[in-house]
Amino acid sequence: xxxxxxxxxxxxxxxxxxxxxxxxVARLIAIFTYAYIMSxxxxxxxxxxxxxxLLCFGQALFFGLGAYVTAYQLLWLGIPYPLALIISAITGxxxxxxxxxxxxxxxxxxxxTFITLSVLLIFYFLYRRRELRAISGGExxxxxxxxxxxxxxxxxxxxxxxxxxxxxxAIYVLKRRREVYGDIPTKEKKxxxxxxxxxxxxxxxxxxxxxxLTFYIALKPGPFRASxxxxxxxxxxxxxxxxxxxxxxxxxxxxxWIAIRDNEVRAKTMGYNxxxxxxxxxxxxxxxxxxxxxxxxLYSQNINPDSAFSPLISIQALIYSIIGGIYMIxxxxxxxILVTFIERYLAEYFGGWNMVxxxxxxxxxxxxxxxxxxxxxxxxxxxxxxxxxxxxxxxIGYLTHFKSIKSFxxxxxxxxxxxxxx
Amino acid sequence: MSIEILLSAIIDGIALGFVLLMxxxxxxxxxxxxxxxxxxxxxxxxxxxxLGFEVASRTxxxxxxxxxxxxxxxxxxxxxxxxxxxxxxxxxxxxxxxGLMMLLDRLAWLRWGDVxxxxxxxxxxGVVRYGPIIMHSYRLFIIVxxxxxxxxxxxxFTKTRYGLFVRAGIDDREMIQVFGVNIEKIxxxxxxxxxxxxxxxxxxxxxxxGVYPLIGTNYLLYAFAIVIIxxxxxxxxxxxxxxxxxxxxxxxxxxxxxxxxxxxGIAMFLVLIMKPEGLLGKVIE
Numbered sequence: 001x002x003x004x005x006x007x008x009x010x011x012x013x014x015x016x017x018x019x020x021x022x023x024x025v026a027r028l029i030a031i032f033t034y035a036y037i038m039s040x041x042x043x044x045x046x047x048x049x050x051x052x053x054l055l056c057f058g059q060a061l062f063f064g065l066g067a068y069v070t071a072y073q074l075l076w077l078g079i080p081y082p083l084a085l086i087i088s089a090i091t092g093x094x095x096x097x098x099x100x101x102x103x104x105x106x107x108x109x110x111x112x113t114f115i116t117l118s119v120l121l122i123f124y125f126l127y128r129r130r131e132l133r134a135i136s137g138g139e140x141x142x143x144x145x146x147x148x149x150x151x152x153x154x155x156x157x158x159x160x161x162x163x164x165x166x167x168x169x170a171i172y173v174l175k176r177r178r179e180v181y182g183d184i185p186t187k188e189k190k191x192x193x194x195x196x197x198x199x200x201x202x203x204x205x206x207x208x209x210x211x212x213l214t215f216y217i218a219l220k221p222g223p224f225r226a227s228x229x230x231x232x233x234x235x236x237x238x239x240x241x242x243x244x245x246x247x248x249x250x251x252x253x254x255x256x257w258i259a260i261r262d263n264e265v266r267a268k269t270m271g272y273n274x275x276x277x278x279x280x281x282x283x284x285x286x287x288x289x290x291x292x293x294x295x296x297x298l299y300s301q302n303i304n305p306d307s308a309f310s311p312l313i314s315i316q317a318l319i320y321s322i323i324g325g326i327y328m329i330x331x332x333x334x335x336x337i338l339v340t341f342i343e344r345y346l347a348e349y350f351g352g353w354n355m356v357x358x359x360x361x362x363x364x365x366x367x368x369x370x371x372x373x374x375x376x377x378x379x380x381x382x383x384x385x386x387x388x389x390x391x392x393x394x395x396i397g398y399l400t401h402f403k404s405i406k407s408f409x410x411x412x413x414x415x416x417x418x419x420x421x422x
Numbered sequence: 423m424s425i426e427i428l429l430s431a432i433i434d435g436i437a438l439g440f441v442l443l444m445x446x447x448x449x450x451x452x453x454x455x456x457x458x459x460x461x462x463x464x465x466x467x468x469x470x471x472x473l474g475f476e477v478a479s480r481t482x483x484x485x486x487x488x489x490x491x492x493x494x495x496x497x498x499x500x501x502x503x504x505x506x507x508x509x510x511x512x513x514x515x516x517x518x519x520x521g522l523m524m525l526l527d528r529l530a531w532l533r534w535g536d537v538x539x540x541x542x543x544x545x546x547x548g549v550v551r552y553g554p555i556i557m558h559s560y561r562l563f564i565i566v567x568x569x570x571x572x573x574x575x576x577x578x579f580t581k582t583r584y585g586l587f588v589r590a591g592i593d594d595r596e597m598i599q600v601f602g603v604n605i606e607k608i609x610x611x612x613x614x615x616x617x618x619x620x621x622x623x624x625x626x627x628x629x630x631x632g633v634y635p636l637i638g639t640n641y642l643l644y645a646f647a648i649v650i651i652x653x654x655x656x657x658x659x660x661x662x663x664x665x666x667x668x669x670x671x672x673x674x675x676x677x678x679x680x681x682x683x684x685x686x687g688i689a690m691f692l693v694l695i696m697k698p699e700g701l702l703g704k705v706i707e
Contacts, residue, residue, distance in 0.1 A: 055513055125687040367508070
């Protein structure tokens with residue numbers, strides 16, 4: 001059941017554009033697309049901040065690099081878009097490796113922040129020069145035409161892809177749970193059966209939703225079709241990254257990261273190679289941020305140094321992550337959607353004051369709601385549906401990351417069980 | 423390529439170096455003593471520039487402008503007492519100051535808009551000729567004010583009892599608390615002094631480069647470069663490297679314009695690769 005939750009959310013979010021279109025607020029589609037792209041970027045940022053305690057102000061480096069590498073491939077080499085995205089992710093991870101190498105002496109705390117920032121600044125200063133207009137695009141930026149695939153069959157392909165991924169994920173988890181609970185009588189076995197039923201139900205709902213969406217798109221040509229393609233693709237990438245990362249964060253690797261965050265000396269004494277573990281995190285985070293950059297290129301169809309390498313982009317990711325909550329992987333997504341909504345949609349009602357509102361909200365969250373908005377949403381969800389199966393409420397496993405590893409305390413057994421069940 | 427151009431480039435570089443010194447000295451000392459990477463420093467710079475500009479352009483007197491710019495110290499005091507004091511955790515403070523930076527920049531943008539403002543004090547518009555060398559009189563004025571402020575600040579940090587506490591605090595914060603020094607008070611005073619320096623530096627730059635909402639963020643990037651090159655928390659390192667950065671920047675601006683920012687980036691990169699703790703710094707845990 002727990003693994004079906006992103007699936008259910010995916011279906012809801014997939015049908016959201018139809019609602020927007022019916023309500024006559026079609027520009028919300030573009031705003032949400034931007035929110036998804038930025039939440040991918042914020043996830044990569046909060047992976048470092050929440051799980052390793054590394055505040056990486058150079059995160060925009062990976063973002064900009066991914067954006068520019070994707071743009072070059074589309075403009076000059078004519079590489080198909082999905083392949084270009086993968087190549088830019090590889091570039092981003094190589095850059096993460098390089099940054100880790102530069103940081104080999106001081107891989108913690110504020111010095112890390114400074115050094116990543118200064119690596120970013122080198123790129124920023126370089127790309128901002130007018131003499132490099134040929135490769136940076138200058139102030140107008142590079143214009144990227146939308147690839148042909150985006151107007152046609154891309155959508156159905158992507159939708160089938162995510163369907164297969166989700167199905168494999170769900171079935172895999174069911175199988176694992178059978179192995180773990182195989183010798184436990186009655187209750188858990190019954191829940192396995194119930195989950196298979198639920199899976200079938202969700203699959204049917206998904207297929208219905210796809211049918212509705214396809215039908216609606218066929219009815220409405222024009223600008224709606226162009227914007228919905230980008231919407232579905234960024235949502236899909238977000239969903240795939242979310243599923244993969246959630247798997248990753250349930251492995252012992254993530255526990256080792258948390259151990260390093262809480263007490264590096266102790267983790268080293270226990271035999272963890274902290275440099276290697278941090279490098280792995282930086283590589284993963286760089287790849288994710290580059291993917292976000294590659295998506296951003298196609299979203300705005302234009303990339304210039306100030307929207308790629310500016311340190312303000314990193315600060316944006318910081319704001320999304322902090323407001324949403326850095327210790328849950330859902331946090332940056334919630335934060336990015338919330339802040340983007342306030343920033344872009346409410347702008348016309350409040351003039352420029354909406355960003356001041358975001359800033360005040362940021363300060364309030366830092367001081368009074370340190371766990372982030374997503375945590376309180378989770379609490380509210382549990383208040384409203386107190387009878388959800390315990391396996392959903394077992395999500396407390398993520399929340400133990402709030403406390404230091406010393407004070408896992410009463411949730412420790414739940415974390416363990418989650419581990420085995422996953 | 424004559425010697426006159428070289429000389430005036432160096433003089434401009436020294437003037438810029440003094441402005442950068444004022445900006446980055448506060449940044450560096452705050453970082454060394456309190457372990458706060460104060461991202462809001464650039465915004466205080468911007469606010470100082472705007473406040474000084476408002477007062478000076480109304481009264482027409484540069485002294486009032488300087489006084490108004492130094493009232494940024496009060497804002498710094500408020501930020502320190504009410505926003506930074508409750509959370510004495512380095513990572514948290516970086517996060518708070520980064521949020522403040524966005525907030526203050528946005529407020530400045532709401533009040534003054536995107537248009538750059540410039541105001542030149544009377545009597546300092548022209549150039550001074552000394553033989554074949556042409557010097558802008560305002561940049562000479564910056565050098566004079568800069569030398570004065572730097573000497574005062576240096577005296578404050580090296581000869582007074584307060585400065586003794588600050589330097590001792592940079593070395594070992596726990597130890598001077600053991601000796602009975604109220605470190606919270608020292609923190610607050612240091613933050614206020616850093617803010618005053620940032621505000622005055624911002625105002626001094628108004629007649630030269632104008633003021634616009636993002637100027638603080640742009641110059642904060644220079645301050646980062648300086649702190650990285652000079653070493654985090656080292657007063658002497660900051661002085662040397664800000665002069666170095668100012669002169670390199672202006673020399674490149676005169677001779678090879680496309681390298682003026684990149685050269686600083688490259689210098690920073692070389693320091694990072696070879697000596698990550700900076701020229702005169704030591705590794706800060």
